Structures are given as structure tokens and as C-alpha cells.
Amino acid sequence: MLASLGQAEMPTIGSFIDAWAQGHAEAPAPRKRIRTRETLSIAIATVLARRGYHELRVAEIVELAQVSQAAFYDYFRDRHSAAAEVLTAFLDHLYPTPCIGSGSADQTLTDLFARWLAFCHANAGLVLAVAQLSDRSPDFARLAERRKREWFAAVIESLSRRFPRAAADLAGVEGSERTLALVASGLAQQVARHADKIQPDDIRTFAALIARVWVFAFDYTDPPMLRAVARPRSAFG
Template sequence: MSEITAKSSKSTGALSARGERARAGLKEAALAVLEREGYHKMRIADVTGEAGVAQGLFYHYFKDLKSLTLEVLTDFSMASNDPAQVEKYVSKGDWYARIYAHNLVVVRTYAKRPGVMRSLLQLADEDEVFSSMLRANYRNQLMWLVDLMPKLFPDVHFRKNQSLMVVYSLAGIGEGLIREYFINESKTLRAADLSVEQFAELLSTMFYRALFLQQPEEKKLKYTRNLTAMVRTY
């Protein structure tokens, strides 16, 4: 259990199986309310109403609304964070597939839970410990590539921390786009009407091009196949 989760849970001792189910039900309900109403509008009555339990039961399992929110959003942000699991079905040495697998997880999360992702950002603005956890989580998601950069490009002779700076720069390519598309629902961007797979392909192709200075294999692409011709000719 993470430090945030441990601190935010009310100390009630060992719970019965029924108690564990009730607590899990409140967390599941909170996730649904966060998606629908957002962090700033959520009330305890909303959570207990969603869970179908009496409002007084809430305090048997949680200290207050923020402690519940911290625990729910911490658990949510830590899910699917293991590179080995993300790349479970990726062939060894297939770099485009590796990049795509990671982007697909991110895009699916934003597409399925845009309200929760917005709540994550809102809570991070208000809680420094939670914000630090999110930043550390993000950094850990990138370290698999950071550690491989010197081996991928031995002739570069990366200076101290340079590979970290390069990977962070590349990872930021689609960050603003994702937020505008899924959270802010920009009408201009939404007109593209991309599927989750198309969106992940776009991010992966641009990342791959920036990292390797070449287009991924054409047979791997659908939405971005025409970008093969996107080269400067003058």
C-alpha cells in the first residue's frame, strides 16, 4: 500500500469480509462520482448514494471525503504501471510496438475516464504529497527508456542526466494534445474523431520519428501511414 493510501485510510483494525466489500464499494462509487461530477463537486452523499448505503456508514471506513479521494486516485494512478505487464505481448526488439503499447494504456485511460483524469490534476494542484507521488509515478514510467538510451545510441555518449532530459522532452510531445482532446474536449480537435487506437498510433508515430529520426515500418501503421512522405525536401 502506498504512503498516501496508508495515511488516508481510517484506522479501523482488521475488517471482516463484509467490511472489505463495503469499503471497496465506497471506493468504486467514489470513482464513478469523480468521473461524473468531478473532484470539486463531489459530496459524501453522492458517494453513499452511488454505493447504495446509509451516509453514516461512510465514516466507519474513511475519515473524510479527501482521505477517500486520495486513496481512490492513488490506486487509480498506480494501475497498469508495470512496463513488463504493459509490454506483455510485445515482441522483443519491436520498438514501435513497445512505444505503442505504453501509449495505448494512456489513451485508453483518458478516453474511458476523462473526468477522473481531470480530478487527478485538480487534486494535484491542492495536495503537494499527492502531486509528488504523481510526478514520481510519471518519472518511473519513463525510466525504462531512460536507462536504455545509452545502449540504443552508444555513439551519442550521453552526458549525465541528458538521456533523462531527452526522454522527458519526447514524452511531452502529446501531453497537451491528450488533455485538450479528452479533458477539455476541444471542438477543433474532436472534429478529427479518432478512435483510441488511432490516437495511440499518432502519438507513437510522432514519438518514434522524434526518437529514431525515421518513420516506423509502414505495415505497422494505418492512420499515420501517409506520414512516411512527411520529410523535408528542400
């Protein structure tokens, strides 16, 4: 699968599929069977990005990969398992270990979320495919939700180390972590859904908006606005 981008790095702002295909071309696996599986996986990702999970068809995958349908079923049980494997790999890059900068909380969060939203924008089709597969597969939904929760928890933990007093205040607000994650993930979904209308300046504006809400939560011990929207939830949304 696509090589890791590193534990301390946000994803490269660009196409996950293009980076994967480039790596596959420049450093092909030594065994033909592994190369064929990776070729199929890249084709699966490409069709998912173009059509979404609901319109994923084996015929289109094998045509793009230039292999037979028999070859596809030699590697994957069905289109569902193929989509799940590829989108699981994508999650590793959608939710990598966050890198928290050394500036102010506002600047640090704006930069972090700008890179994350830009990655979501560049890979909008796959972001939406994650949501579609989550609706159809409880197992994948739990995996995707866990990865998302872990990522936002890591962001908050990193901020807590930088701003320990603010973190102590935040801990006293019921449901605050879930609320903060809901704000960010909700905007990420909108960026993906309306990718064709989103401009680079819009992404920076959205990132600044997320940062402002998060900083608001960290700067005030008892913010009425946050208390009003912070309700216990079973998921980040």
C-alpha cells in the same frame, strides 16, 4: 483494491471502474467490512470520473453506494482522503510496468503509447481528477509526479537495453528524458480533456507522433530540435 494487472502488462484498454466493479461482483471479499469499503471506493471513483475532484460530494457517493453518510465517515476521514485513496489505486494502473515489444523502436513505441493513450481516453474523467487533486494536494502531487517519472524512466530504461548505442547518444542531450516525457504526458492530458472528440484513429496517430519524436531523439546524437526544447525541468509536466 483492484487486483494488479501484472508487472509485464500494459493496462487493459477499457474502463478502470467497470473492471473494478466486475471483479468486486464476481469475487467479493469474504468480510462485509471490506466489501462495504470497496463498494464505497467504486462509488467514489465513479463520481470522480463524472464530476471531477472539485465537484465530489459525499451525498452523491453514499447514494450511489446505497449506504449512510455515517458509514462513509466510518471508512474515510473526508472527501479529500477518499479521493486520494481511490486515485492512488488508479495510478497503479495508469503507470504500470511497461511492456516493450520486440519490433523496431518506432513500432514498439507506437504500440506502447497507443495502449496507454487508449487507457487514458477510456478513463478520461479519472485522468483529469488526478490533475485536479494534484493542484490541491502537494502530497498527492508528489506521489503522482513520482509515479509518472518512474514510468517514463522505466520505458526509457527498457528501450536502452534494446538499443544501447542510441541510449548512449541520448544521454548526451541535456534534459532529453524530461523532454520526451513532456511530449507524451502533454498529449495524454489533451486526449483526456477532449475525450468526447477523440476517435480511435486519432489515438493511433497521436501515439505515432510520440513515437516519432522519441525515435528521433534515439536516432541522432545531436538533434538541433531536441536541444532547442530540452531544458532542465523540476517535473515532467
